[in-house]
Amino acid sequence: MAKTYKIKNCSELQAERLNFKPTLPEMFKNGPASVKVKLGKTTKSVADQATVKKMFPHTYGLPEISFVKGKSSADTKKAIKAAVVLSGGQAPGGHNVIAGILDGLKKANPKNRLFGFLKGPGGVLENKLKEITPTLMAQYRNTGGFDLIQSGRTKIETPEQLGQAKENILKGKFDAFIVVGGDDSNTNAGVIAEYFKQEGMHTSVIGVPKTIDGDLKNEHIETSFGFDTATKIYSELVGNICRDVNSAQKYWHFVRLMGRSASHIALEVGFKTQPNIVLIGEEVLAKKMTLAQIIDYLAKTIVARSADGKNFGVALVPEGLIEFIPEMKELISALNDVLADHESALEKMHTIEEKKEFVISKLSPKLAKLMKSLPAGIASQLMLDRDPHGNVQVSLIETEKLLVEMLHHKLAELRKAGKFKGKFSAIMHFFGYEGRCGIPSNFDANYCYALGYNAAVLALNKCSGYLSSVKKLVKPAKNWECGGIPLTMMMNIERRKGKEKPVIKKALVELKGEPFKYLVKNRDNWAKTESYIFPGPIQYFGPAHVTDMTTKTLQYEQAKKK
Missing domain, CATH: 3.40.50.450 (Rossmann fold)
Structure with missing residues (x-):
């Protein structure tokens, strides 16, 4: 009979999981002695x-x-x-x-x-x-x-x-x-x-x-x-929000999801929950979208839903969105230089407004205009939150807050022009650490x-x-x-850091890949309707097609390779 394990101070689920027996690939059934190495082609x-x-x-x-x-x-x-x-x-x-x-x-x-x-x-x-x-x-x-x-x-x-x-x-x-x-x-x-x-x-x-x-x-x-577990945890939370949105029908929820260098998490959670908006950083970069263009895109969806009497919705925002916006990346780089070059002068200034005016004066006209357009809180974060190397800590910037504040201004302009008559109340979330250590x-x-x-x-x-x-x-x-x-x-x-370094190349969302194509095919419908999916918590017991399912991303990527 298989040995079972028990430990103190654990939940009933954790106690049960201790005795789960993972399925090994068939080739390892009889242990390492039952397999041999097959060499393939040399690589580059x-x-x-x-x-x-x-x-x-x-x-x-x-x-x-x-x-x-x-x-x-x-x-x-x-x-x-x-x-x-x-x-x-x-x-x-x-x-x-x-x-x-x-x-x-x-x-x-x-x-x-x-x-x-x-x-x-x-x-x-x-x-x-x-x-x-x-x-x-x-x-x-x-x-x-x-x-x-x-x-x-x-x-x-x-x-x-x-x-x-x-x-x-x-x-x-x-x-x-x-x-x-x-x-x-x-x-x-x-x-x-x-x-x-x-x-x-x-x-x-x-x-x-x-x-x-x-x-x-x-x-x-x-x-x-x-990746599978984390996105299932985030999807449960987003799915719960979608259900709440569909019940109350009076709020827009903006959810920032972990993933600074790539938008895979936002894409996968989008597949699992089908919210009204899924922003993909790689698409923003490819289209060289400005921050204003992103705000226009969001406002267009909000106005269109409002015209149908729907002053509610859910939008997913990848954590690293700001770094994918070319003009924001340029601004951050310029700020790093200005703050480093004028560190002693800035230290003598007593107010954030004084520092902000000084920094803006050192920027190019284009970047100065962009800096002035940012909400005060975000502009302060860009200047004050530095890492040990003196660079902007982009991961600390509340991107969802930036978008919501700028949307308030944009929608106010549209309301003044008679192009928006609805309501816009926003609630903001960041899901990151919640997914890193789940069972x-x-x-x-x-x-x-x-x-x-x-x-x-x-x-x-x-x-x-x-x-x-x-x-x-x-x-x-x-x-x-x-x-x-x-x-x-x-x-x-x-x-x-000024030197050529060998690094494993990061895999970004492929805009020509099947997963992104699926998003493009469906997002207009998601924007207009309440196609929400409510995946619920991770299932550990039950039919295999529920408990052992892979990510949607893998399913779409591998569909033609089966």
Whole structure:
């Protein structure tokens, strides 16, 4: 009979989830010893091939790897020590990645051991770690959060940091080092893999794709883990708001959703709830829309619904919208320069108005006009909220508040011109941290476990410089395909802090892709009607088509590939 686990201080649902058994891909049914490595074609980076190759002479051009049924090499049965680190923001399913790694290692050889570096890459540099045993892991299976070993945002990139990482990995006698993180963290994993090779180390470095933002994806990484759970959590909240809107019929709700660099979350939540407006940053950038044009677009929908007696609605706003507006991006860049160049003069000024007038005087006429058009609160945020490098903290800007305040002014103008006779009352929300540590959906529980188990198999086969890849995700979990994708394959060169840096290219919403086409096809109807969908809470028990469903984004992307 299967062992069941109980822990203190947990909800009834969490207690039940501890005993959920994730479904492994069929190829791993008999453990790591039942699969062998199949090498594919050699690879090259997505862009800047010559530069990336020069930066990664030891790990560039590695072949794609897929696992197929067959007898593994004898090396996979030798006892090893592995270490795992969680890097960056939390995402639902992190604990299942660790569980998958542990179970894969123990299945190959009960003497294999797994350690976790504490509080992210900083723990690697400080050599703070603890062993992850089956007994300890039993308390965290299928749970949300990263609290087993916690996370951090330190980067291991300077010569001194790389040297310290090398020293601690060698001190621990680790045969494998597994980095669980997003695009920046896995770029860092690629840098570490290259450095270890350069130094003649035999430690395998493996990455695992994590980010609720959904911007770490490509042909081989169909989605990053946590995206499914987070968007289901946000969709429940937005769906509840849609139902409330349809009941009260007197408010417009503006919901800002996490996703600074890409609009995947807003798009997916839009599919799940069908609100009246879904703004997509990538479309704004492609059309070079101004802030005024966005306000005109929103006002047009509000006026049209009001003419039908509908002074209510729901609009979704991606967190990073401001950075997609060309003129706002230009303004932010100019403000960074002005504030840095005149720091001492500004410090002597006593009021925000005085500082604002001074800053405006240093801007070009076009940007000065834009700055003056912004609500006072937003203009103050742009000047006062700085990060440690002196730059505007865009993620702190309440974009939904900016839009609503400017809409009040726009609608007042239209009312004065006799073009708007309705009412406009707005309520604003930001959903971000609410989605990062939820109990993972069945999809994420299965996917994360498979990603971790697959990472263990990559490590056992001494593969280094690879990202764990699990594909065919719209199929049942037992039919998923596993392997490894070279980290350098996903890289390009970007200029950061005045230097050329190799980075894994962020995946933005593809305007020619099937998901966005679906939005374009349906959004006019959503704007006019109440086509709202109310998805409700995540379902963990019941029919598979409800409990194990993938994201709408994946379904639309994979529809033609089935």
